[in-house]
Amino acid sequence: MEDVTNAAILILNFLFVPGLTYGCQLALGALGVTLVYGILRFSNFAHGETMSFGAMICILVMWWLQSLGVSIAPLPTVLLALPVGIAATVLACLLMDRWVYRFYRRQKSPPVTLLVASIGLMFLLHGGIRFAIGPDDRVVGDGARFIFNAREFRHATGLSEGLAFKTSQGITIVVTVLLVAALFWFLNRTRAGKSMRAFSDNEDLALLSGINPDRVVMITWVLTGILATIAGTLYGLDKSYKPFVFLQLLLPIFAAAIVGGLGNPLGAIAGGFVIAFSEVSITFAYRKFVAYLVPESWEPEGLLQLLSTDYKFAVSFVILVLVLLIRPTGIFRGKVI
Amino acid sequence: MSFLSGEHMTGGYGGGANILEDCTITVDRGEIAVVVGPNGAGKSTAMKAIFGMLDLREGCVRLDGEDITALSPQARVRKGMGFVPQTANVFTSMTVEENLEMGAFIRDDDISETMAQVFALFPILEEKRGQPAGELSGGQRQQVAIGRALMTRPQLLMLDEPTAGVSPIVMDELFDRII
Numbered sequence: 001m002e003d004v005t006n007a008a009i010l011i012l013n014f015l016f017v018p019g020l021t022y023g024c025q026l027a028l029g030a031l032g033v034t035l036v037y038g039i040l041r042f043s044n045f046a047h048g049e050t051m052s053f054g055a056m057i058c059i060l061v062m063w064w065l066q067s068l069g070v071s072i073a074p075l076p077t078v079l080l081a082l083p084v085g086i087a088a089t090v091l092a093c094l095l096m097d098r099w100v101y102r103f104y105r106r107q108k109s110p111p112v113t114l115l116v117a118s119i120g121l122m123f124l125l126h127g128g129i130r131f132a133i134g135p136d137d138r139v140v141g142d143g144a145r146f147i148f149n150a151r152e153f154r155h156a157t158g159l160s161e162g163l164a165f166k167t168s169q170g171i172t173i174v175v176t177v178l179l180v181a182a183l184f185w186f187l188n189r190t191r192a193g194k195s196m197r198a199f200s201d202n203e204d205l206a207l208l209s210g211i212n213p214d215r216v217v218m219i220t221w222v223l224t225g226i227l228a229t230i231a232g233t234l235y236g237l238d239k240s241y242k243p244f245v246f247l248q249l250l251l252p253i254f255a256a257a258i259v260g261g262l263g264n265p266l267g268a269i270a271g272g273f274v275i276a277f278s279e280v281s282i283t284f285a286y287r288k289f290v291a292y293l294v295p296e297s298w299e300p301e302g303l304l305q306l307l308s309t310d311y312k313f314a315v316s317f318v319i320l321v322l323v324l325l326i327r328p329t330g331i332f333r334g335k336v337i
Numbered sequence: 338m339s340f341l342s343g344e345h346m347t348g349g350y351g352g353g354a355n356i357l358e359d360c361t362i363t364v365d366r367g368e369i370a371v372v373v374g375p376n377g378a379g380k381s382t383a384m385k386a387i388f389g390m391l392d393l394r395e396g397c398v399r400l401d402g403e404d405i406t407a408l409s410p411q412a413r414v415r416k417g418m419g420f421v422p423q424t425a426n427v428f429t430s431m432t433v434e435e436n437l438e439m440g441a442f443i444r445d446d447d448i449s450e451t452m453a454q455v456f457a458l459f460p461i462l463e464e465k466r467g468q469p470a471g472e473l474s475g476g477q478r479q480q481v482a483i484g485r486a487l488m489t490r491p492q493l494l495m496l497d498e499p500t501a502g503v504s505p506i507v508m509d510e511l512f513d514r515i516i
Contacts, residue, residue, distance in 0.1 A: 191442070194431070198439045201428040208388075208422070209485065210414035210443035 006161040007292035013150070013163045019280040020273075021169045021238055024176035027272030028231035029249070030256035031183065031265055032224045038200035038263035039220040040101065042114035047228060048250035049125035052243055053092060054229025055236045056133050058085035059140060066142070074144030074167065078237060085233060090225030096121055097221050105217075122247075129243045138241040140233070141168050161292075168238040179230060180269060183223070187265065192219055200263060248313060252279065255316035259323050261330030270331055275316050283309045339363040341493055345396035346386045356382050357391070364493075381423060381497050388420050388495065389413055400493070415443055419491030423498045426482035429471030433462050436470050436481050440488030448488065455484040458514055476507035480514075 029051060036044040044050075061081035071077055100121060104114050146152075147170050150162025187193040192215075199206040199216045207213065232246070239245075256275045260267025286304035307315065323330060342363040349356040360383055364370045372380045385391045387398055389410045397406040400416055408416070428436050437455060441448040456463035459480040465473060470481050479499060486494055500508040 191438075194435055194439060195442060197431060198428050198435075198442075201430045202425055204390075204422065205426060205428060206439070207410050208414065208420050209439050210411045210489070211439070212411060 002159065003292045006159055007289050009159060009161040009163050010289050010292065013161070015280055015284050017163075017165065017169055019277045021172045022280065023273035023276030024172050025231055025235045025238065025272075026252055026256045026276050027269040028176060028179065028227050028234070029253040030260065030268035030272050031180075032227040032231065033253055033257040034260070034263055034265060034268040035220055035224055035227070037257070039196060039216060040105070040114070042111040042118065043254070043262075044224075045115065045118045045250065046096070046121040046125060047224075048246040048253060049122045049129065050089060050093065050224070050228040051232030051235070051249070052129055052246035053125055053232075054085045054089035054225070055140075055232035055241055056129050056243075057088040058082060058229065058233045059133065059138060059236070059241055061085065062140070072143070076141045076143045076167065076171070076237060078140050078142075078233060079171070082230065082233060086226050086229045089229040090222050093221040093225040093228075094218065097217065122250075126243065126247065133243065135243055138236070140236045140241050143167065166238070168234075172234045172238055175230060175234060179227070183227075183265065186223075196220065251313055251320075252276075252316040255320040255323075258320060259330055261332035264330070264332045267330050267332035274331075275319060278319055279312050279315045282306045282315050283312050340366040340368075341387070341398075341400055343383070343387045343396065343398045346383070346393055346398070347395040348386060348391050348393040350391065355394070357386055359396070360386070361396075362387065384420070384495050384497050388418065414489060414491075417489075417492035419486035419489055419494045421482045421486045421494075421496045421499060423501055427470040427473075427478050427485065430469060432467050433470055433473070433481055434466040436485050437462075437488050440485035443489060451488055451490060455487055458487075459484055476503045476511065479503055479511060483511075 029047065032050070033044060033047050036042070036047070058078050058081040061084045062078045065077050065080055070080065072080055100117050101114060104117060144167050147165045147167055148163075150164040153163045154160065185193075187197060195206070195211045196216055196219060198209065199211060199213065203213075206216075235245075235249070252275050256271035257268050258271070259274055260269065260271025283305065287300050287302065290304060291299045342361075344361050346357050346360045346362075347355055357379055360379070362370070362372070362383060372383065374380050382391060386393060389398075389405075389408055389412075393406060397404055399405065400413075400418065403416075405413060405416060410420075428439060431439070434452075437452055438448070441451065456466075461477055462480055462484055465477065470478060473481065483496070483499065486496075500511060503511065
């Protein structure tokens with residue numbers, strides 16, 4: 001019996017908790033992509049870099065705060081920097097819209113033109129970020145590292161398998177729940193949120209109802225800026241911040257948005273968790289897990305890992321291709337691309 | 338002086354050919370005007386021209402004596418015009434009640450009275466107020482669409498084929514209610 005408990009704790013510790021945290025980060029990223037797609041009707045490839053930009057501003061402000069000796073231990077200092085990061089990112093989003101996207105919108109350009117423009121902005125932002133903060137890996141978290149660690153858990157329960165819960169994981173989950181609740185409240189209960197849904201549903205009819213398109217677009221960029229900054233900062237807090245990572249992160253984020261159904265916020269969240277748990281569970285080495293459950297002589301020699309972690313991005317790519325082939329609208333019936 | 342007049346309207350979409358050629362429509366206050374013609378005659382296009390959804394190259398549109406040719410569709414809604422397009426005339430993912438709320442988007446005052454009037458006109462909508470409009474039947478959708486346009490309390494209501502795709506019985510009923 002104890003072996004079964006140990007096996008369950010092992011899965012919880014190395015698969016479920018990391019998957020849940022990663023899923024939250026992907027869900028927040030995918031929400032930003034899906035909002036822009038729903039309202040502005042193009043796939044925003046610059047979203048990963050928008051996340052990176054927000055996280056970078058937060059880190060710069062965090063360093064400044066640390067140099068002043070400000071601390072909110074046991075919570076990480078970077079949380080204090082979030083409002084500044086959000087403000088800067090929202091401003092950046094609005095300026096990008098004003099200087100680039102608005103021109104193509106007025107021309108009534110096809111979505112692919114806007115998509116290519118967003119790829120241009122992605123490279124521009126990426127270069128700017130690497131220039132400003134450098135390409136190195138940065139540790140973001142300070143304060144208490146664990147809510148409880150493996151040793152404490154083993155001591156408290158007497159099990160041989162430990163369960164650790166990092167502060168960054170706790171913060172990620174709590175912040176995601178609060179943010180998503182606030183977003184859905186906004187979209188479903190407020191006039192501005194409803195006008196966004198109306199605009200996404202039927203643009204012409206929204207105009208006929210007197211909804212101001214410029215205002216809807218502005219609110220969308222504000223929401224995108226908030227979501228991107230928080231998603232980027234949480235990802236940096238949980239792992240570490242490295243500008244290059246956000247180019248790669250774009251794939252699982254888009255996969256999450258498309259799997260859930262583009263333009264559907266609920267789908268983006270579901271898609272985030274589908275992608276995260278697939279990625280984590282396929283690249284997980286099950287040897288120790290099996291060893292707990294089978295007699296000692298049956299213990300496997302190999303790692304029992306389906307795919308090396310080097311290939312983790314292949315997982316989201318395969319899921320993306322399968323969804324596009326079998327159910328192009330995604331789980332929650334979003335728009336067909 | 339008629340209430341609405343579209344005079345010598347000539348225009349088409351984007352840079353394309355003229356679809357409307359020297360078209361004039363005038364309607365008096367309190368009058369019900371009907372545009373009849375075969376498929377492709379330009380009935381819908383003329384309505385879109387009046388509502389500012391077509392690029393006019395010549396001619397002008399006047400509402401109550403005021404020249405509104407340069408105004409955007411959403412600005413014309415504020416001037417008291419309402420339009421129910423032929424297709425895609427409801428927000429399918431939103432509930433009936435939210436559809437009506439969006440219809441009244443430009444109003445800052447209390448809309449509950451107007452909503453009660455719409456519900457009195459189309460009782461079925463009150464029953465289905467919490468249901469997404471996309472799940473309703475064709476006739477019920479049409480009622481939502483008209484109800485949405487009525488929510489602004491327009492002085493001028495334009496309906497583009499309000500009975501398209503609706504059974505004759507429902508059509509009779511619909512016209513009774515509209516008129």
